[in-house]
Amino acid sequence: MAQDTFAPVNYDGHTKDESSPRAYQITAEILMPEKAVRAMSFPDLQSVRDAAEEFKVTPSAVAMRARRLGRIDRDTFTSYMDELQAEYDDRPKKILSNARPVNALKKYNGVECSRRMLGILNAGHMNPTEFRRIMLFNKISASQISDYREAVG
Numbered sequence: 001m002a003q004d005t006f007a008p009v010n011y012d013g014h015t016k017d018e019s020s021p022r023a024y025q026i027t028a029e030i031l032m033p034e035k036a037v038r039a040m041s042f043p044d045l046q047s048v049r050d051a052a053e054e055f056k057v058t059p060s061a062v063a064m065r066a067r068r069l070g071r072i073d074r075d076t077f078t079s080y081m082d083e084l085q086a087e088y089d090d091r092p093k094k095i096l097s098n099a100r101p102v103n104a105l106k107k108y109n110g111v112e113c114s115r116r117m118l119g120i121l122n123a124g125h126m127n128p129t130e131f132r133r134i135m136l137f138n139k140i141s142a143s144q145i146s147d148y149r150e151a152v153g
Helices: 022-031 034-038 045-055 059-068 074-090 101-109 111-122 128-135 142-152
Strands: none
Touching (some): 022 059, 045 074, 059 074, 101 142, 111 128, 111 142
């Protein structure tokens, strides 16, 4: 069904090419069935957003599908896509903070593995230096093992 293509469906929404690869057509049909899209009207961008919410896809995906099914004309499509692009460009950019190293290590190692290895450490079958090397990749100090223990729960 995927035609040996295992990648996110991604294409330029402003393309003049009205055709699309078969994998994209299949994906669009699964996510936004033709019958459902043909039953909708898209008089304004809000109607596109509402359909996107219903189908759980992006508004640009709905606009592209509606355009390909002839539910909106090229000028309307271009207008919607330009407005969506402007909104995307104007959105506030999030500044990501660095994750706490203990949380990142817990996620990487997995909770169950971490609990078992902490049990081995607590039983004295491994010293803190070995634990840091094996489980924590020497990313945090021995004094932070208690923080790791607390994060694992």
